[in-house]
Amino acid sequence: MRYEAPETIEAAAALLAGASGEARVLAGGTDLLVQIRSDLIEPGLIVDIKKIGEMRQVTAENGGFRIGAAVTGAELKEHPLLKAMWPGVVEAANLIGSTQIQGRATMGGNLCNGSPAADSVPALIAAGALARIAGPKGRRDVPVEDIMLAPRKLSLTKGEIIASFLLPARTARSGDAYLRFIPRTEMDIAVVGCGVNLTLDGSGKCTAARVALGAVAERPLLVAEAARALIGSSLDDKALAALASAAEKACRPIDDKRGTKDFRIKVAGVLARRTALIAAERARKS
Amino acid sequence: MAKHHVTAQVNGDSVEYLCETEDTLLDVLRDTLGLTGTKEGCGSGDCGACSVTLDGRLVCSCLVLGVEAGGKAIETIEGMAKHGPGGEALHPLQRKFLEHAALQCGVCTPGVLVAARSLLEKNPSPTETEVRYWLAGNLCRCTGYDKIIRAVMDAAAEMRVSG
Numbered sequence: 001m002r003y004e005a006p007e008t009i010e011a012a013a014a015l016l017a018g019a020s021g022e023a024r025v026l027a028g029g030t031d032l033l034v035q036i037r038s039d040l041i042e043p044g045l046i047v048d049i050k051k052i053g054e055m056r057q058v059t060a061e062n063g064g065f066r067i068g069a070a071v072t073g074a075e076l077k078e079h080p081l082l083k084a085m086w087p088g089v090v091e092a093a094n095l096i097g098s099t100q101i102q103g104r105a106t107m108g109g110n111l112c113n114g115s116p117a118a119d120s121v122p123a124l125i126a127a128g129a130l131a132r133i134a135g136p137k138g139r140r141d142v143p144v145e146d147i148m149l150a151p152r153k154l155s156l157t158k159g160e161i162i163a164s165f166l167l168p169a170r171t172a173r174s175g176d177a178y179l180r181f182i183p184r185t186e187m188d189i190a191v192v193g194c195g196v197n198l199t200l201d202g203s204g205k206c207t208a209a210r211v212a213l214g215a216v217a218e219r220p221l222l223v224a225e226a227a228r229a230l231i232g233s234s235l236d237d238k239a240l241a242a243l244a245s246a247a248e249k250a251c252r253p254i255d256d257k258r259g260t261k262d263f264r265i266k267v268a269g270v271l272a273r274r275t276a277l278i279a280a281e282r283a284r285k286s
Numbered sequence: 287m288a289k290h291h292v293t294a295q296v297n298g299d300s301v302e303y304l305c306e307t308e309d310t311l312l313d314v315l316r317d318t319l320g321l322t323g324t325k326e327g328c329g330s331g332d333c334g335a336c337s338v339t340l341d342g343r344l345v346c347s348c349l350v351l352g353v354e355a356g357g358k359a360i361e362t363i364e365g366m367a368k369h370g371p372g373g374e375a376l377h378p379l380q381r382k383f384l385e386h387a388a389l390q391c392g393v394c395t396p397g398v399l400v401a402a403r404s405l406l407e408k409n410p411s412p413t414e415t416e417v418r419y420w421l422a423g424n425l426c427r428c429t430g431y432d433k434i435i436r437a438v439m440d441a442a443a444e445m446r447v448s449g
Contacts, residue, residue: 001306001307001308002307003290003307003351003353026351026354028349029349029350029351029354030331030346030349033310033331033348033349033351034330034331034349036308037308037329037330038330046307048353048354050354072343074343097331097423098331098334098422098423098424099344099401099404099405099420099422099423100331100334100337100345100346100349100423101331101346101349101423103344103345104343104346104349104350185422186419186423187332187422187423
């Protein structure tokens with residue numbers, strides 16, 4: 001297995017584009033190494049992107065933040081300003097695995113590993129995050145909800161990698177949150193994950209919202225109908241019931257050892273309510 | 287493919303080693319460097335028995351490649367006790383683990399100690415809940431965790447006083 005550690009994105013993209021066999025990006029390695037060691041994949045080339053400066057930085061941009069795709073969850077948590085602006089995203093990234101995993105795992109890897117149950121993805125989608133993709137043909141920006149197509153299948157073409165995520169500026173009176181259901185207290189894969197980002201006006205009415213669900217379909221979902229249930233409402237019981245119903249209807253989950261279809265559908269509605277209320281509480285305080 | 291030639295620091299000492307791409311830092315520590323204090327419990331980043339710190343960051347060494355450790359400072363359980371002209375002095379965490387009987391078979395213990403030390407470096411006054419969540423990635427089949435948590439809380443209290 002060949003190991004390369006390029007120092008620019010262009011070099012990394014060229015290595016990946018030019019690989020004759022299977023090639024994989026190595027960021028935190030918390031999924032890649034497990035897959036290699038269990039013989040799920042046998043890449044001929046591993047491209048370590050941790051020496052690429054721009055992928056390891058968090059920089060302020062247009063009032064928001066550009067987060068390098070190889071910044072770890074632990075680093076996100078320690079950033080002095082990020083958690084205050086986007087607590088849902090930072091908390092979601094820090095629910096992945098354990099302290100040890102968070103010390104290495106990255107949001108770029110969490111997304112590109114292609115699991116519909118990835119924890120940071122619904123929070124990024126709800127935030128309206130844009131993924132900046134770099135490849136042999138240059139760079140392009142894609143909404144995070146358009147990156148994953150199906151389990152282990154991304155919309156990236158050969159040689160393309162995610163360089164960074166742009167979290168937009170926080171509008172006044174808005175807040176985000178992420179909740180997930182897992183059977184244990186820690187260290188588990190989401191049975192349902194829900195990210196909500198919303199804005200309230202002065203009278204407490206919701207003027208904007210984004211609702212995303214993870215682990216209930218073949219990819220994380222941006223649920224427009226769930227957002228519409230909230231927009232124009234004061235998050236009263238009727239609106240929350242409509243939200244839960246829209247969340248349930250959007251699910252197309254599988255039965256597996258972690259949860260049945262019916263259970264996931266029910267929990268999606270429950271979590272949508274709870275997450276929306278936390279986001280609203282944060283919006284009121286912001 | 288030729289092996290990677292890596293130089294790094296382990297517990298303050300300069301080391302160099304050769305490794306294949308697929309060799310993990312855990313493999314290197316145990317099999318190449320002879321530092322068998324760090325244990326393999328699962329090999330998949332779930333149990334935490336292989337915990338070390340990498341440039342001050344708590345990680346599972348089974349999920350780090352040996353080649354990724356180049357130029358980095360690694361701290362393992364072997365570096366926890368102080369070795370000085372007067373002899374060996376156990377870290378307060380190590381002493382408290384003995385006092386509280388916070389280990390039985392001891393296989394999880396190196397990982398728990400490394401993880402706990404990392405916590406107290408970041409947060410000298412953790413609540414019990416914070417300790418439990420921080421150590422969630424360190425599994426123990428023997429003790430039921432209670433004595434581990436008491437030992438960590440007690441060591442933290444002592445370290446806050448002694449500085």
